[in-house]
Amino acid sequence: MTDKNPTIGSSVSLPKSELDNLLANLRKMGFQTIGPCLQDESIVYKGVQGLKDLPQGIQSEQLPSSYRLIQSGKPRYFDFIPGSHSWKQLLFPPRHTLFTVVKDGSWQFKENEDQEQSYALIGVRACELAAIHVQDKVFLRSDFSDPVYRKRREGLFILAVNCLDPDATCFCTSMGTGPKHTTGFDLCITELDEVFLVEIGSELGRSLIADRNFDFPSAFVQTAANQAIEHANESILRRLDTSDLPGLLMENLDADQWTDVGKRCLACANCTQVCPTCFCWDATDRVDILGKSSVRERIWDSCFNPKFSYVVGGNTRPNIRSRYRQWLTHKLGAWQGQFGVLGCVGCGRCITWCPAGIDLTAEVEAIRAEVKA
Amino acid sequence: MLPLDEIHSALHKVPWFNGLTVEHFNKIASLARLRQVKAGTIFFREGDRQDYVYIVLEGRVSLDIFVPHHGKVRFYTAEPYDVFGWSSVTPGMRQRTAGAEAVLESTVACFDAESLRQLAENDHDFGYLLMRRLANVVASRLMVTRLQLIDMFAGPVETVND
């Protein structure tokens, strides 16, 4: 314990082992600490106790339709780029019981008591935080506020991490979302070999750091961190030109490119599952065999699903071409008018996890080229 | 046979006639007869060899086809200023492919189609105007038929969950 007083906006140098104590403190406060773990040759988000659960010495390599992890041998805990999981699954759970109806004479409701979930997200990347901010605009509005999302969002603790080793599918720089965090976190880590450089973003973050064995960072540490961030910035080569969006897509609904991508796309819905901003959902009833009770659930849905746009008398989007077009013109087009921002944060998950290797940045470029010709 | 000026004034109510030259109007008016009929009056039946073309002035005339197990199916009603029996004007069609029945008390103008065809043959200017009008009638009838064919009010073919 030191008697130095860190301030919000300042940075401290934290020995890595102190992270264990910090997470323990969070748990004492009632948070569930959720972070990245190595599982099934990928990175998943689940409960983490401390450093021992984090993927030490792991780096990732991503290409369209490819995600690989390799041992780097480095003493780093956050060198990888996250996998198919995103924080969306905690704030907007894939399955959620809304209520039960039981027939006791007549039908009655039994509400689902939504347990208090206080999450501490460990290792949030800049694109992921940007995605949370996009989903805030979707789920928390003046005309409609999702109670499930709201309860989880209000108590959220965010321990952010600056990406230092972006992968080939990342394009956060084009969307203005990264790789460096700017705001919206409680704590933000830039990891060096020996220590964590931790920027304090909130009062809660400050109080957690104040209890730890920290140091004010040396010039060496600061410089090394800045250089690493600079290097990360420059290593992102994939680009999405957004200067003519949303118009480029919204005004070219009849482009040949849609037919082209429609032939390649399998409508597997992977992209919508892994995308941290996609928000479509469905509600289903599960009736027991006696017909005396029914559970109503909210589940994730996808505009690629065949029945997604079924109406009486037919389906308004019966072909994959029209469904892919719907997804992309919504994500990079209609979203802007609906929520004031584009729906894409440049995380690249859709490119990596598409089994057909479809790259939306290439699709946009192809449409641009077709329109200019 | 009603007096000529009564026929003339009745025909002048139909917009198309007002676009004709006086000469053309008089020619076609000379072929016209007015008929006032009660509801239920049949103008012609399927299969009839009958050679008139009609314009409804008042009332309603239904066109129908007899379909086994369905009875008489009315597939179109001609309202005031609608033409029916127009196939007489085209070369070739001489047998009626549908029936025409007044479903309300109606007044119609009927034209002997043979004379009309002669008129068109002898005076190509008039013939052109006649055929142009006919093309419009057929076009509008085709549009209606297509929409009926699409059967837009029918339920979906497959059963799915809502």
Next chain:
Amino acid sequence: MTILQQNPSLPTAVYPDKLLLPLWAEIVRVIPEAEGVTTLQLKFVDPQVQELYHFEPGQFNMLYIPGCGEAAISMSSDRESAAGLIVHTIRQIGNLTRAAARLKIGDLVGIRGPFGTSWPLETIQGMDVVIACGGIGLPPLRGAINKIIRDRTRYGKVTLLYGARTPRDLLYQSEYETWQKAGLDLQVTVDRGDENWTGRVGVVPMWFYHFKVDPHKTAVLTCGPEIMMRFVIYEALARRIPPANIYISLERNMKCGQGACGHCQQGPYFICKDGPIFPFSTLENIFNVEEY
């Protein structure tokens, strides 16, 4: 109080803090309208909700049949004409609507709503009104028709064009005379008629050929199969009626009714909250894009 006042002039039956939890309503009357079409008249179980609940014609409720799910069903009348009851005319086209048709007096149904935009009855005051609808497209307009009749002098010529497949499918026939007596020019047509039918046989859009409209002061309200609406719009535009004066009611797959689940989108619009009633001018660019 369970009502959320999202809009002070439109009290709703929605729990603000519970996602998709409906309020119970009891079936008071069941009216078979035509083959495969049934009307349910409902009353909220909570008397306070029943008293305060308010909607405008054109809006819809999400009706919840326990164990089956929810469906978006338009309000099929105004409350005044229905003695305060909530009226829904439902066409049986799937599991849920078939289950709804089997319900009996006293059964409970869940309601969330009202959602969506309404027919712009105030905006079109002083104009001639052409209401062009077909099939199950008449119920969402009945509330508007009743309101226009109650305020008849505020509108010019009012024409109601209504089409159905056969004479047996015509809805609300017992009200036609009332509407005509109240000053509506009612033109009914069927796709095909039988021996006993002496009415019109044809399609609704065809009727534009038979009467003149003043494009400067005519509003068109249309609801029905999208094909019918498309041709009604063609005919209206051909007569130079401005797109902003043509109002259409769109239908898309709706799950939440609140612009949250993403299903009902067409282009940038959520049909459940930006619609279902739109002036055609806002849809011109996207309406005829195939499979959009």
